[in-house]
Amino acid sequence: MAVLPQGYHFPVMHEVAGITLGTACAGIKQTERDDILVIQMPENASCAAVFTQNAFCAAPVHVAKAHLTQAPRWLLINSGNANAGTGDQGMRDALATCADLAEAAGGGADQVLPFSTGVIGQPLPVGKIKTALPAAVKNLSAANWDKAARAIMTTDTFPKGVSKVFTIAGQSVTINGISKGAGMIQPNMATMLGFMATDAKIKQPLLQQCLAQAVEQSFNRITVDGDTSTNDACVLMASGCSAAPEIEAGSDHYRIFAEAVMEVCKQLAEAIIRDGEGATKLMRIVVKQAASDEEAVRVGKTIAHSPLVKTAFFASDPNWGRILAAVGRAGVENMDLDKVQIYLDEVCIVRNGGRADDYTEEAGQRVMDQQEITVTVTLGRGDACQEVLTCDFSYDYVKINAEYRT
Structure with missing residues (x-):
């Protein structure tokens, strides 16, 4: 698909x-x-x-x-x-x-x-x-x-x-x-x-x-x-x-x-x-206010490579904790958690080190039901901004690659 x-x-x-x-x-x-x-x-x-x-x-x-x-x-x-x-x-x-x-x-x-x-x-x-x-x-x-x-x-x-x-x-x-x-x-x-x-x-x-x-x-x-x-x-x-x-x-x-x-x-x-194998969603991972382009790409790819993030998107599940965890393990030194903001399209899911006060599961669900989604991460560390494109992981991805040689 x-x-x-x-x-x-x-x-x-x-x-x-x-x-x-x-x-x-x-x-x-x-x-x-x-x-x-x-x-x-x-x-x-x-x-x-x-x-x-x-x-x-x-x-x-x-x-x-x-x-x-x-x-x-x-x-x-x-x-x-x-x-x-x-x-x-x-x-x-x-x-x-x-x-x-x-x-x-x-x-x-x-x-x-x-x-x-x-x-x-x-x-x-x-x-x-x-x-x-x-x-x-x-x-x-x-x-x-x-x-x-x-x-x-x-x-x-x-x-x-x-x-x-x-x-x-x-x-x-x-x-x-x-x-x-x-x-x-x-x-x-x-x-x-x-x-x-x-x-x-x-x-x-x-x-x-x-x-x-x-x-x-x-x-x-x-x-x-x-x-x-x-x-x-x-x-x-x-x-x-x-x-x-x-x-x-x-x-x-x-x-x-x-x-x-x-x-x-x-x-x-x-x-x-x-055209990602088995893909049902396209995700744009935008990382803003990074200390460098390299840092922004590293954070973006950490999110994009996470099987837990990708399977959540396949399920249209606004499991924002998986995105938060990916940002946290991206190797950003001395990250000020209170400055980090994470958005699903225009919906803020993380602010001041935790779930945004005004976030609702209904608002997150509306975004996750879309075929194309932008995840924006604002680090509050500098002026660098980079975008990484990825897709979700579906059952078909496993099937296609399990049967690739047959």
């Missing part, structure tokens, strides 16, 4: 000049839909990426990091198999798929960035991928964003995409993004993958800086279950095909571009939380 706004549908995706996408079905884990995606960039395109910090990061992560320095032209993504926990064979398999795509597309193997998502610890079916690659290359098209978003899905219940058009110096610039992820979600860059493309002109180091800043405030502010995947990655490609001038560091043009990248990242990140 996804926590979607009424009437949600996959957005109209504008074409990004110079970027083409092709999909095919390799039958890695299922045969009902495509599970291979190829994205092609023009020569001289810029490409930036951030990756998981999980020590057991997957073979394709190692290969993609190495190939990122070699002027990449293609991204190769497969769903259904993570190629993680596969040792030396996994590395050989990831490199083999790069070589197979290079042969099919007419380039060098080191120009391919591989990405995989799915079950950990199983050998990558290289033969199936090789067989499917010619079809994916053959149907490369600038219009295939919808197909691409569906091809990278695993336990996702809906495809996730964002498309934005804005202007720089009077010229149109487009940025598109797709992402996948529903479980094993606590990106730390960084099972999420995100791929964005723009036609802007911008050099790779500045593009990398822009992506890293956007990821920190978006994908690194979401959690479904507190598990950092072995395969997390987020990529931003810039084809340079727009008529807009090249974006330079410190310019107004960079500010406009960076804001657009941030907006796309935040919308994609929120879509992942809305």
Whole structure:
């Protein structure tokens, strides 16, 4: 079950000049839909990426990091198999798929960035991928964003995409993004993958800086279950095909571009939380008046990771003591309890070190019955404010993950 706004549908995706996408079905884990995606960039395109910090990061992560320095032209993504926990064979398999795509597309193997998502610890079916690659290359098209978003899905219940058009110096610039992820979600860059493309002109180091800043405030502010995947990655490609001038560091043009990248990242990140495995509620945890951004994020994630908090929200139970306990164990030094205030939407539940005098169970229940809820924690320690997005834990979360390999 996804926590979607009424009437949600996959957005109209504008074409990004110079970027083409092709999909095919390799039958890695299922045969009902495509599970291979190829994205092609023009020569001289810029490409930036951030990756998981999980020590057991997957073979394709190692290969993609190495190939990122070699002027990449293609991204190769497969769903259904993570190629993680596969040792030396996994590395050989990831490199083999790069070589197979290079042969099919007419380039060098080191120009391919591989990405995989799915079950950990199983050998990558290289033969199936090789067989499917010619079809994916053959149907490369600038219009295939919808197909691409569906091809990278695993336990996702809906495809996730964002498309934005804005202007720089009077010229149109487009940025598109797709992402996948529903479980094993606590990106730390960084099972999420995100791929964005723009036609802007911008050099790779500045593009990398822009992506890293956007990821920190978006994908690194979401959690479904507190598990950092072995395969997390987020990529931003810039084809340079727009008529807009090249974006330079410190310019107004960079500010406009960076804001657009941030907006796309935040919308994609929120879509992942809305599709959290078994989720019935979306919760925004806002921590205000913290001593630092790090402190605010720590408090927010302590609440967001608490199974007791998450199950209370699933039950629509205004058990505010669980939130209070999470704030108390978040590692805030010398916290003045009398300054702490906690709200469910506009309803104050904690004030002056205990339950707010004007709080009523009925008021708390009205908020908890909603599909989307904001928990606000005011610490009274400083000016920092950060937001963390999460979802509840339901029976279906356990069922989905208990049956993941069957």
